[in-house]
Amino acid sequence: MSLFTRPSLAQPPFLPMTRDEMIRLGWDELDVLLVSGDAYVDHPSFAMALLGRTLVAHGLRTGIVTQPRWSGPEDLTVMGRPRLFAGVSAGAIDSMLAHYTAFRKKRSEDAYTPGGLAGARPNRACIVYSNLLRRAFPGLTLVLGGIEASLRRITHYDFWTDALRKPIILDAKADAVVYGMGERALIDIALRLERGSDLTGIPGTVTAPTGAAAEAVDADIIFPGHEEIVADPKLLMHATLLMEKQVHDGTDRAVQRVGDRVVVVEPPAQRLSTKEMDRLYALPFARKAHPAYEKPIPAEEMIRDSVTSHRGCGGGCSFCTLALHQGRRIASRSSASIEDEVRRMAAAPGFRGQISDVGGPSANMWGAECAKDDKPCKRASCMTPRVCPHFRMDQKAHLDLLRRLRKMPGVKGVRVASGVRFDLALQDMPALQGYLREFVGGQLKIAPEHVCDNVLRLMRKPGIRVFEEFLTVFARESERAGKEQYVIPYLMSAFPGTTDEDMCALGRWLAARGWKPRQVQCFIPIPGAVATAMYFAGINPDGL
Numbered sequence: 001m002s003l004f005t006r007p008s009l010a011q012p013p014f015l016p017m018t019r020d021e022m023i024r025l026g027w028d029e030l031d032v033l034l035v036s037g038d039a040y041v042d043h044p045s046f047a048m049a050l051l052g053r054t055l056v057a058h059g060l061r062t063g064i065v066t067q068p069r070w071s072g073p074e075d076l077t078v079m080g081r082p083r084l085f086a087g088v089s090a091g092a093i094d095s096m097l098a099h100y101t102a103f104r105k106k107r108s109e110d111a112y113t114p115g116g117l118a119g120a121r122p123n124r125a126c127i128v129y130s131n132l133l134r135r136a137f138p139g140l141t142l143v144l145g146g147i148e149a150s151l152r153r154i155t156h157y158d159f160w161t162d163a164l165r166k167p168i169i170l171d172a173k174a175d176a177v178v179y180g181m182g183e184r185a186l187i188d189i190a191l192r193l194e195r196g197s198d199l200t201g202i203p204g205t206v207t208a209p210t211g212a213a214a215e216a217v218d219a220d221i222i223f224p225g226h227e228e229i230v231a232d233p234k235l236l237m238h239a240t241l242l243m244e245k246q247v248h249d250g251t252d253r254a255v256q257r258v259g260d261r262v263v264v265v266e267p268p269a270q271r272l273s274t275k276e277m278d279r280l281y282a283l284p285f286a287r288k289a290h291p292a293y294e295k296p297i298p299a300e301e302m303i304r305d306s307v308t309s310h311r312g313c314g315g316g317c318s319f320c321t322l323a324l325h326q327g328r329r330i331a332s333r334s335s336a337s338i339e340d341e342v343r344r345m346a347a348a349p350g351f352r353g354q355i356s357d358v359g360g361p362s363a364n365m366w367g368a369e370c371a372k373d374d375k376p377c378k379r380a381s382c383m384t385p386r387v388c389p390h391f392r393m394d395q396k397a398h399l400d401l402l403r404r405l406r407k408m409p410g411v412k413g414v415r416v417a418s419g420v421r422f423d424l425a426l427q428d429m430p431a432l433q434g435y436l437r438e439f440v441g442g443q444l445k446i447a448p449e450h451v452c453d454n455v456l457r458l459m460r461k462p463g464i465r466v467f468e469e470f471l472t473v474f475a476r477e478s479e480r481a482g483k484e485q486y487v488i489p490y491l492m493s494a495f496p497g498t499t500d501e502d503m504c505a506l507g508r509w510l511a512a513r514g515w516k517p518r519q520v521q522c523f524i525p526i527p528g529a530v531a532t533a534m535y536f537a538g539i540n541p542d543g544l
Helices: 019-025 047-057 095-099 125-136 146-150 183-195 211-215 226-231 235-249 274-281 298-303 322-326 335-347 395-406 429-438 453-459 464-480 500-512 530-537
Strands: 032-036 062-066 085-089 141-145 156-158 163-165 176-178 205-207 254-258 261-265 306-308 357-359 443-449 486-493 520-522
Touching: 032 047, 047 062, 047 085, 047 183, 047 274, 085 125, 085 146, 085 183, 125 141, 125 146, 141 146, 141 183, 146 176, 146 322, 156 530, 163 226, 176 183, 226 235, 226 254, 235 254, 235 322, 235 530, 274 335, 306 335, 335 395, 357 395, 395 429, 429 464, 443 453, 443 464, 453 530
Parallel strands: 032 062, 032 085, 085 141, 141 176, 306 357, 443 486, 486 520
Antiparallel strands: 156 163, 176 205, 205 261, 254 261
């Protein structure tokens, strides 16, 4: 289905969070209630703002409850029972990852909470919020979404209890899970509920039918059953690779048996077109936190003056879930849409003149397309072992866009804080020279992750020689520009398959360059990632 085809409501200054705000809008009830583990920032970088305003744009009165207390359901009832459904998200980060380090130590900070303090959401927030909603509104349709639910859609390894868990739709007793980017699926769910139809067959969703409906399910992919994976942990790798294949192929329906239940994973939702992306990001976001908050929200301050240019990542790194959540195919906004957003930002009171970022998962993937997009693809990554020749991009066009933005009235500077993919950047030397000379704000974030090629292969990252070539170009172009600039490398320790000697080799490589990096992350097994299956099953993707 296409977005923005229904009559729209007038967009409110903010999505309502109280009954008084609803009354001021002339709403006597909500059609949809959104519940989030994050504070509400009305900015297009925050999923609940995007989804909420999309629902309003389709004529659906939508309110939001954020970080409700979990001692009882009272916070969820402040705006009354919604007419259609409640959508639940743990927030921008899995709640367990938000709470615990790689060493299972409690974190003291939470960037998505007023004041930056941890503890405003429960562990396993999707399940807790769902249980509270069942108590508050018996019989209401519950839909889970966001990264926590999306990556737990089938049997998954839970690092924090060191155990396998069932698909989250069963643990939360939800009616559906929306996985990936949720605009299409949420609108389809709302339309079906308005018609009194069931929720089966909606792309980008997971359901758990019962009775005759469960027996009638046809599937292209059969995941190993939950009990089979419990009995043979190596099957988690097979299930994870099948889930990855389903997302990348984009057409297959999959099922998994869990005891006497069947979990159905529909094909992923179609990515948004450029026209739809432009409409979405043209919605009138306030670009600030809801006025109910008295303390600043660190995440808002970090992204306030940033612009999202695209979604999706062709990298497919084995430890990362971006491609699994957003897809490998890139969905880009038009240059006109991005320029319009910057024009609005520059005219807004309080704008400081600096665009902190114009990007996505990697800034220089904007506008990228696959020349063989209509053909099945067996690659796990568009980037490794080398950049696919069918991955087409125009980095000069991206550079020209950045230059136009920099010249706009009120704009003093533009940076690409989301970083560039260095193996892609090396494909277009004139564009790389432009990035390094004009749009690096003194520091450039780059993610080599390691230096040993055996580890990098397991990570699905380019070999170390590619990174060393980039460093040579970086130093040369910075010197030619007369600028003192630095690379900030992101590195990872304790990745599955890494030996003590590999870590010593990384240390020697850093010492030889006089580097003392601060951005070193100990590997955390995130549900759904290929590297997590490696960690739990003790095998690589080839079964070795």
